[in-house]
Amino acid sequence: MVPASVADYRELARRRLPRLLFDYIDGGSYAEVTLARNLADFQSIALRQRVMRDMTRLDLSVQTLGQTWAMPVGLAPVGLAGMYARRGEVQAARAAAGAGVPFCLSTAGICAVEEVARDAAPPWYQLYMLKDRGYMRELLARVHAAGCPVLVFTVDLPAAGTRYRDVRSGLSGPRSLGGALNRVWQGASRPAWLWDVWARGRPHLFGNVVAAIPEARGIDDFWVWVGRNFDRGVTWEDLAWVRETWDRPIVLKGVLDPDDAREAARLGADGIVVSNHGGRQLDGVRSSVSALPPIVDAVGGQLEVYLDGGVRSGLDVLKALALGAKACFLGRAWAYALGAGGQKQVSRMLSTLRAELSTAMVLTGCTDASRAGKSLLDTLKLEDHFVSSASAPSTSPDLAG
Numbered sequence: 394m395v396p397a398s399v400a401d402y403r404e405l406a407r408r409r410l411p412r413l414l415f416d417y418i419d420g421g422s423y424a425e426v427t428l429a430r431n432l433a434d435f436q437s438i439a440l441r442q443r444v445m446r447d448m449t450r451l452d453l454s455v456q457t458l459g460q461t462w463a464m465p466v467g468l469a470p471v472g473l474a475g476m477y478a479r480r481g482e483v484q485a486a487r488a489a490a491g492a493g494v495p496f497c498l499s500t501a502g503i504c505a506v507e508e509v510a511r512d513a514a515p516p517w518y519q520l521y522m523l524k525d526r527g528y529m530r531e532l533l534a535r536v537h538a539a540g541c542p543v544l545v546f547t548v549d550l551p552a553a554g555t556r557y558r559d560v561r562s563g564l565s566g567p568r569s570l571g572g573a574l575n576r577v578w579q580g581a582s583r584p585a586w587l588w589d590v591w592a593r594g595r596p597h598l599f600g601n602v603v604a605a606i607p608e609a610r611g612i613d614d615f616w617v618w619v620g621r622n623f624d625r626g627v628t629w630e631d632l633a634w635v636r637e638t639w640d641r642p643i644v645l646k647g648v649l650d651p652d653d654a655r656e657a658a659r660l661g662a663d664g665i666v667v668s669n670h671g672g673r674q675l676d677g678v679r680s681s682v683s684a685l686p687p688i689v690d691a692v693g694g695q696l697e698v699y700l701d702g703g704v705r706s707g708l709d710v711l712k713a714l715a716l717g718a719k720a721c722f723l724g725r726a727w728a729y730a731l732g733a734g735g736q737k738q739v740s741r742m743l744s745t746l747r748a749e750l751s752t753a754m755v756l757t758g759c760t761d762a763s764r765a766g767k768s769l770l771d772t773l774k775l776e777d778h779f780v781s782s783a784s785a786p787s788t789s790p791d792l793a794g
């Protein structure tokens with residue numbers, strides 16, 4: 394199949410990856426209600442079609458946190474990418490650099506920050522608050538020395554969400570002989586992956602935290618360590634600690650509530666990602682795109698507001714910009730493409746997304762992505778756009794028009 398859309402990359406990844414990896418990428422938490430809302434709410438947003446404007450010149454670039462991005466799209470942190478393709482984080486970072494957009498490396502990446510910086514470009518770096526602050530300090534020093542320009546501090550995972558698919562597939566849950574044989578079978582039934590990743594993509598360790606657990610023998614030991622080290626005691630005061638330890642921009646990822654966004658702005662965060670972790674954490678919360686307008690209303694102009702969750706096309710990107718996002722991050726879209734065929738497919742997916750965004754701009758009369766705003770939206774009351782907001786608390790102001 395020649396992939397035309399993110400749905401096609403998803404299908405190619407499903408065919409190429411062992412089931413437990415595909416389900417890890419594809420799944421959400423509990424009944425996956427929020428995951429579905431993230432997608433459905435994008436589909437329900439109506440843009441205004443405008444005609445007869447001179448659309449020969451388009452500017453897709455955005456300036457943010459001292460950088461220029463070639464388009465308002467970045468690659469969100471995704472754990473285990475080095476298991477989807479050989480040294481997957483490096484491949485994805487090269488594709489992002491080729492497209493002129495940022496790549497954010499997960500703490501749970503297979504490739505270490507030094508490897509990505511050396512073989513591709515210094516990535517943005519994503520960190521969870523770990524109980525071991527000494528280790529965090531060391532890690533931040535390494536990330537700084539590797540030249541990472543921005544720290545993305547993920548705040549919506551003080552504990553990991555319950556993901557039924559990962560238990561069923563054998564990725565998490567109790568270990569047993571039957572489970573081990575099942576995993577071997579899943580790998581053996583995907584020979585292309587076996588050769589590319591299993592045989593030639595080693596070491597399969599969590600490169601960023603390997604020094605903390607020298608006795609680890611495989612990925613399972615890292616999961617246990619990372620799980621034990623999430624700090625449930627984290628508070629806003631810890632942001633001040635991070636601020637003292639890191640002198641470059643800090644972006645808080647996982648903000649869904651306007652009050653939290655105000656707190657982030659008050660404490661000097663440089664940006665936030667409006668996100669529900671792609672529906673992988675608290676199931677039942679509203680979609681990230683429906684959470685965006687009230688947050689932009691609360692803090693827009695004080696810090697950069699980015700969005701992730703459910704972005705599957707350039708059309709979705711324009712909708713998010715119209716609702717006030719500075720830029721969007723892609724999670725599953727690039728993970729599927731990487732699983733489908735490494736750097737080449739991630740590059741291809743990004744150029745498709747760029748073409749889609751250009752077309753959407755032409756058809757809405759928007760010549761400059763950095764100036765996209767509410768005037769691109771149909772004049773429905775915004776809350777009427779979202780299927781999920783019917784049951785959501787009515788904190789959002791009326792943003793008609």
Ligand SMILES: Cc1cc2nc3c(=O)[nH]c(=O)nc-3n(C[C@H](O)[C@H](O)[C@H](O)COP(=O)(O)O)c2cc1C
Nearest residue numbers: 418469470471472499547670671701702703724725
């Ligand atoms: C397979 C997978 C692994 C992820 N790992 C991380 C991670 O390590 N750190 C993090 O902050 N977010 C992680 N996320 C969340 C993404 O950064 C992002 O918030 C989410 O994928 C956006 O939703 P989307 O997949 O619909 O684009 C992960 C998401 C997926 C799909």
